[in-house]
Amino acid sequence: MRRSFFCSHRTLFPRSPESYSPRGRMAPKTSIAEFRELVNKSNRILAVCGAGLSAASGLPTFRGAGGLWRNHEPTSLARPEAFADDPALVWLFYAWRKHMALRANPNRGHYALAKLAMKKDNFLCLTQNVDGLSVRAGHPDSKLRLLHGSILDLECFNKCGYIDRLNLNDPPCPALAAASEDYPPDQTMPLLDPNVPTPKIKVQDLPHCPECKTGLLRPVLCGLDDAMLKGIDDWIEQGPIDLMLEIGTSATVFPAAGYMHEAQNRGAVVAVVNPDPDSAGGLMPDDFFFQGSAAEVLPQLFEGVIGKTDENGDTAPN
Structure with missing residues (x-):
């Protein structure tokens, strides 16, 4: 069809x-x-x-005038090219979304x-x-x-075939702890404020594939x-x-x-x-x-x- x-x-x-x-x-x-x-x-x-x-x-719908994350269009961060260019930024975005999803019922x-x-x-x-x-x-x-796809499923960005279903780790790794912090409703989370610099994260500290040992893990999203x-x-x-x-x-x-x-x-x-x-x-x-x-x-x-x-x-x- x-x-x-x-x-x-x-x-x-x-x-x-x-x-x-x-x-x-x-x-x-x-x-x-x-x-x-x-x-x-x-x-x-x-x-x-x-x-x-x-x-x-x-959960936020990312629609309308406020549908941005740190001045980024969420759909642009879902692109493989965005992950390849700045995996730490993309991981911070998805670690925050995962935290929100796991906190919700x-x-x-x-x-x-x-x-x-x-x-x-x-x-x-x-x-x-x-x-x-x-x-x-x-x-x-x-x-x-x-x-x-699902923000709870992870795959190897190098396409070695490794997939981790229903991964509930929050944060996904210690380097991404800033994405799992909770703040009172009257306070803006620093990670959501584009005027506050994002934490400095080394690529080697991001989640890596346990199978091939070299590829970064990434949420299984927009695969169709x-x-x-x-x-x-x-x-x-x-x-x-x-x-x-x-x-x-x-x-x-x-x-x-x-x-x-x-x-x-x-x-x-x-x-x-x-x-x-x-x-x-x-x-x-x-x-x-x-x-x-x-x-x-x-x-x-x-x-x-x-x-x-x-x-x-x-x-x-x-």
């Missing part, structure tokens, strides 16, 4: 000419009861999750998705998040795909592994899709945006969960839109299948 990775399906692929006219288009559905019926009878369900899913856990939205995956045999969740919270919530590995992508394509092509869940994401970044379009082409009803009302743009009258936090909305939407979910992910039957 070939994709054109250049825009959101909502701009390029409206399902009818009416979608060009706001006045001529009915609003999507908002009935929780009606949606629960759909979830109950749905067989093949595809979910795509973004930063909004983890926002309730207290999965929220009720993570747990609700994990429980739904356990209940539905033909369920697949694609997450753009690298924080590891879906994994920690108990989401079955066979029904979860990490589109951009070909085998994983092929597996997702194979799952999509197996047959019609009953329900497409878009959770906490604008669905404008590929490959996620492409999967939305492919699900629609296979007959999926789309359900969007997002605090931003603009996220309903492009939805059709048979689709659903639920405005709010995924941590609050998802447990309500799936309650008919998974029961009531508490803050710890425990469920009680209806």
Whole structure:
């Protein structure tokens, strides 16, 4: 399956000419009861999750005017070239993000998705998040795909083949201790202040590969592994899709945006969960839109299948 990775399906692929006219288009559905019926009878369900899913856990989304780290675009630091140029700077950024992720806990939205995956045999969740919270919530590995990797997984930058899964070391090494410091809410962490110089770190003091002994370790991020992508394509092509869940994401970044379009082409009803009302743009009258936090909305939407979910992910039957 070939994709054109250049825009959101909502701009390029409206399902009818009416979608060009706001006045001529009915609003999507908002009935929780009606949606629960759909979830109950749905067989093949595809979910795509973004930063909004983890926002309730207290993790930054790096969006908007404040979406910078020490005046760096986070996406630029994810590039292999950035790591090759300044591995200490990149490691400080990821060590801080890892500390934030480990300090946070999965929220009720993570747990609700994990429980739904356990209940539905033909369920697949694609997450753009690298924080590891879906994994920690108990989401079955066979029904979860990490589109951009995980900050808890490490690999050898020399590509010797070494991979360390679910590494929970915080800090990753003594030289990166500054990234794991906690400060009161009214104080700015020095590492986050671009006016404060970063700690001087020698490359030899950064995490090294225990296998080849020479390569630096680096979080497994933004890999878009070909085998994983092929597996997702194979799952999509197996047959019609009953329900497409878009959770906490604008669905404008590929490959996620492409999967939305492919699900629609296979007959999926789309359900969007997002605090931003603009996220309903492009939805059709048979689709659903639920405005709010995924941590609050998802447990309500799936309650008919998974029961009531508490803050710890425990469920009680209806």
